[in-house]
Amino acid sequence: MPELPEVETVKRGLERLIVGKTIASAQFDTPKSFPNAEADVASFLAGSSVVAVHRRAKVLLIGLSTNYSLVIHLKMTGQLVFVGDKERFGAGHPNASLIGQLPDKSTRVTLTFSDGSRLYFNDQRKFGWMRLLPTPEIVNLDFFKKVGPEPLSADFSWQNLQARLQRRKNTNIKAALLDQTVVAGIGNIYADESLWGAKLHPTTLVKNVPAAKYKPLYTAMQAVLTQSIAEGGSSDRNYVDAEGSRGRYLNFAAVFRREGRPCPRCNTLIVKTRVAGRGTHTCPKCQKLVN
DNA sequence: CACTTGACCTGTCCGC
DNA sequence: TGCGGACAGGTCAAGT
Numbered sequence: 001m002p003e004l005p006e007v008e009t010v011k012r013g014l015e016r017l018i019v020g021k022t023i024a025s026a027q028f029d030t031p032k033s034f035p036n037a038e039a040d041v042a043s044f045l046a047g048s049s050v051v052a053v054h055r056r057a058k059v060l061l062i063g064l065s066t067n068y069s070l071v072i073h074l075k076m077t078g079q080l081v082f083v084g085d086k087e088r089f090g091a092g093h094p095n096a097s098l099i100g101q102l103p104d105k106s107t108r109v110t111l112t113f114s115d116g117s118r119l120y121f122n123d124q125r126k127f128g129w130m131r132l133l134p135t136p137e138i139v140n141l142d143f144f145k146k147v148g149p150e151p152l153s154a155d156f157s158w159q160n161l162q163a164r165l166q167r168r169k170n171t172n173i174k175a176a177l178l179d180q181t182v183v184a185g186i187g188n189i190y191a192d193e194s195l196w197g198a199k200l201h202p203t204t205l206v207k208n209v210p211a212a213k214y215k216p217l218y219t220a221m222q223a224v225l226t227q228s229i230a231e232g233g234s235s236d237r238n239y240v241d242a243e244g245s246r247g248r249y250l251n252f253a254a255v256f257r258r259e260g261r262p263c264p265r266c267n268t269l270i271v272k273t274r275v276a277g278r279g280t281h282t283c284p285k286c287q288k289l290v291n
Numbered sequence: 292c293a294c295t296t297g298a299c300c301t302g303t304c305c306g307c
Numbered sequence: 308t309g310c311g312g313a314c315a316g317g318t319c320a321a322g323t
Contacts (some may be wrong), residue, residue, distance in 0.1 A: 003316065031302090058317075074318050077301080103301090106301090125300045127317065143318090171294060180318080188316055236316060256316095273319075277296070 003073045004056060005228035006239050007032070007248060010080050011055040013242025016249065017082045019115040020047040023064075033108035033123060034130050044068075045111070057147045057184035061138065069135045077106075077238040077275075078128030080122065083115030093230055095243040124238060148183045151221055156183075158218035165214070166204055173209055174202035176275040182285025186221070189234050189249075189256045192281045194221040198256045202275045202282060208291050211277040227252060255281035 002010070008084045009017065018148055024206050026042040028034040034041070044066075052063035060080070062070040102120045103110055109121035109130055139146060148164060164183060168176040176182055177191040186194070195202050198213055198219025228234060233247030235255060240246055250257060254264050259272035263283035268289045 073317080075299095076315070121298095124302070125315085127299065166320080168293080175294085178317090190316095234316075239316075278316090 003187035003190055006233035007058050009241045011053050014107040015053045018050045021155050023111055024114045025112045028109040036131050054265045065134050071133055072130045073128055075127035077118050077124040079240055079245050081120045082242050083118050098244045146181045148181050151183050161218045162214035169207040172203045176206050188278045190224050192256050193224045199286050201287040202280050204290055208253050
């Protein structure tokens with residue numbers, strides 16, 4: 001599910017909805033969705049308040065007043081949905097319709113705030129996880145030590161993208177884009193969309209990618225990610241934002257989930273194949289293999 | 292080491 | 308309808 005734009009959308013929603021709230025109680029299933037939830041974690045959480053929400057790559061960080069953080073990976077089907085309390089959020093509230101809908105059978109963790117509002121961590125496939133860690137220890141996690149740069153950060157250049165992709169010279173360009181140590185936050189949707197934008201075939205070996213393609217690839221990646229964030233991300237199946245709303249980006253996607261439909265550039269029908277073990281969408285005319 | 296493939300889960304969809 | 312198999316947005320560990 002969530003790639004960079006979806007996690008960023010959730011992050012912005014949570015920033016608006018839960019910063020300043022105090023956790024009154026926590027419930028979770030263990031150990032799958034909360035691997036370090038010892039018996040006293042719920043009582044430890046109670047009374048701490050949310051001071052900040054951050055995103056790095058596809059990981060969400062909820063900073064608490066105790067100098068601990070909740071570290072959350074939504075993986076394929078995770079959701080973080082905030083639901084206001086009945087008294088204060090009546091019919092007029094954007095997600096008032098969710099009151100009574102949650103928790104459901106996919107709910108793994110529930111945080112109840114002191115004003116009666118709740119944050120639900122739902123995850124149908126149980127690949128996602130939530131951990132409680134001392135905030136200073138987060139940088140020591142293997143994932144954070146190895147993860148590549150943020151593709152939308154001001155100091156990330158097309159030359160930087162080229163150099164990092166070329167570390168994976170014998171693999172195909174799609175697998176290299178999906179490698180989180182090359183660049184952070186790209187998943188299957190935005191890999192396909194970025195490659196279409198740069199007119200690159202996903203099975204092109206990195207060592208065969210023409211040097212002139214890296215700048216278009218960088219430009220396409222930034223454009224795709226930026227537009228998706230503006231549209232609230234992509235909802236293919238499970239993804240919803242922090243208020244339970246679906247993203248709109250797939251209305252604008254060029255190739256993803258558009259097999260059998262015309263390429264927006266040349267009207268050739270989009271085809272679906274399998275690359276790097278993932279469903280892959282390409283325009284057979286625009287994206288020529290150069291191996 | 293670099294690279295590829297399966298496993299982790301549940302739900303849904305498609306073909307027989 | 309029922310059933311089996313493929314597949315679904317991510318990451319690891321284990322294999323070659």
